[in-house]
Amino acid sequence: MIRFRPIGIVHSPFKTRDDIDPRRNRRPRGFADVRGEIEIDPAYAPGLKDIAGLSHLIIIFVFHKAGPGHLFARPPFERRRRGVFSTRSPRRPNPIGMTVVRLHGRRGNILKVSGIDMLEGTPVLDIKPYTSRDRKRGVQRGWMQRSVLNR
Numbered sequence: 313m314i315r316f317r318p319i320g321i322v323h324s325p326f327k328t329r330d331d332i333d334p335r336r337n338r339r340p341r342g343f344a345d346v347r348g349e350i351e352i353d354p355a356y357a358p359g360l361k362d363i364a365g366l367s368h369l370i371i372i373f374v375f376h377k378a379g380p381g382h383l384f385a386r387p388p389f390e391r392r393r394r395g396v397f398s399t400r401s402p403r404r405p406n407p408i409g410m411t412v413v414r415l416h417g418r419r420g421n422i423l424k425v426s427g428i429d430m431l432e433g434t435p436v437l438d439i440k441p442y443t444s445r446d447r448k449r450g451v452q453r454g455w456m457q458r459s460v461l462n463r
């Protein structure tokens with residue numbers, strides 16, 4: 313048994329899954345402009361020391377409103393089911409997500425960020441710096457090459 317304790321929660325403009333559903337609300341420019349906050353539990357706030365100089369953060373979180381996990385997923389606008397590990401589907405055996413956000417500032421235990429694609433109240437498990445070392449060369453997108461959502 314592995315047990316994690318959330319270190320904080322996401323505050324997002326997306327209150328329900330319908331708010332964020334790409335079938336209802338196409339976002340040609342993705343989520344880069346979507347502002348939100350990461351509220352860190354005060355018990356963990358000392359761990360935010362030195363975060364101010366970082367431009368981007370990796371947010372690791374729980375898809376807490378996802379249904380049961382599956383091994384196949386049919387991404388939006390796709391006709392074919394794909395193996396879940398070749399997708400970003402929230403419905404996966406361990407409902408863990410990760411999003412790279414831009415850090416705009418910190419006020420106490422609140423991080424002001426953009427790039428939010430999570431729902432309001434999403435539990436945050438961890439935060440790590442995103443660095444230029446995380447950029448990989450020669451990326452191939454496999455089946456996503458032709459997907460309208462992953463350009």
Ligand SMILES: C[S@@+](CC[C@H](N)C(=O)[O-])C[C@H]1O[C@@H](n2cnc3c(N)ncnc32)[C@H](O)[C@@H]1O
Nearest residue numbers: 332375376377378400402409410411430431434
């Ligand atoms: C395709 S996932 C990608 C999330 C993350 N960037 C990743 O790669 O793990 C984004 C979708 O997850 C869903 N989602 C976001 N937060 C969620 C939550 N807390 N519970 C369930 N579904 C969530 C929304 O429907 C959103 O459209």
